[in-house]
Amino acid sequence: VTDWHPDPDQLVALALSDVPPPQEQRLVAHLASCAACRDAYAEISDGVQQALAATPAVAPPAGFSGRVLAAITADAPATPRPRARTRARLLLAAAVLVGLLAGIGGTLAATTWFTRPPTASSSAPLGASLLTSAGDTVGSVGVATLSGRSYVVLTVTSGRPGVRYECILVGRDGTRTSGGSWTLSDEYGTGTASGSWLVPLTGERPARIELVAPSGAVWSRATF
């Protein structure tokens, strides 16, 4: 362990892959031996992960999932030699792990890096079952608050793939508001589909949520 420690901006640059390889290796080597800097790095890396989660989704070109599956199937056991940058990253992961195993300064790293509770919700939202007219449970509906704003959270566990459903929010006075519509895709090839959506909530919590098929028939509903 030397007297030198990287400044916070250097750790940020490392977490963002914004340092040239020779400097990257020096930083990684330092983190391997310095618990305090490792903890600081883990916190920065946590912030980067939080920001990454906000990446806007973009639909890939048609046939993408099929091509990925073909590539996975064709993937031979022989993998290319890792380059210097990849090796440095592996070393970094190992350094964090070593800190944990040795228990030297690893406790803080463990709380900030390894034991994150689910990030999905700010409060533990409770909800109601989504039921078809036949009484089958096909999902759930709840209200969650994120950063002070309310959302209806819809989770469909066994929907019909390819059918476009509209989400209708029914108020206590019977007013009906559309919360948007979407189509579920067949995920497992089992003929059922699942998915989760958020609908921003303006005003008070609705009394009932209905998922309406294109024919106008109510496929399922949840009552709070």
Place this chain on the structure above:
Amino acid sequence: VTVFSLADRAADATLVSALAVNDEAGAVAFVRRFQGPVYGLAASITHDPALAEDVAQEAFLRAWRAASSYDPRRGSVLTWLLTITRNLAIDAVRARRSAPVDAGQLELLLSATLAGGSPDGTGGRLESLAAAERLAQLPREQARAVVLAVVGGRTAAEVAEYEGIPLGTAKTRIRSGLHRMRRALEAERD
């Protein structure tokens, strides 16, 4: 009335397990569930549809190879996958030395990221929306710097040039923004 938690991380982790044991249906479900954010990140860094598809495909391939080592305690499946994607996209862009990205594209990325949700306005993944909310609550200049650096894959020097600010200021905005993101998450847990 059935009472339950709405967290869907367990379902994501189950899909990774399916990937690890070469379950083909599970692999398809995994790709379909995450292809939007993965391709979105690859596209926002490379600004090249063909290269973005190569990067996104490679990211899924790497995830498939590393599935057995995924540890849910280290972070969500989404951020694990996006971290892999980001590294690949940045390596691809730097190897190619692409031309600078035009301002219109970066502004589009900034507004799309800070608005949150999916493009059709019907909402998106809870985790993504929560992250976008936290980003949107940062001071505007910090949010811009963080999005450009993390989601746009721009270097601090490029952020400085794009925003017309000194390099030191760009670094401070990125660092302060990341720090606030983490603090906001901690505050929500308390």
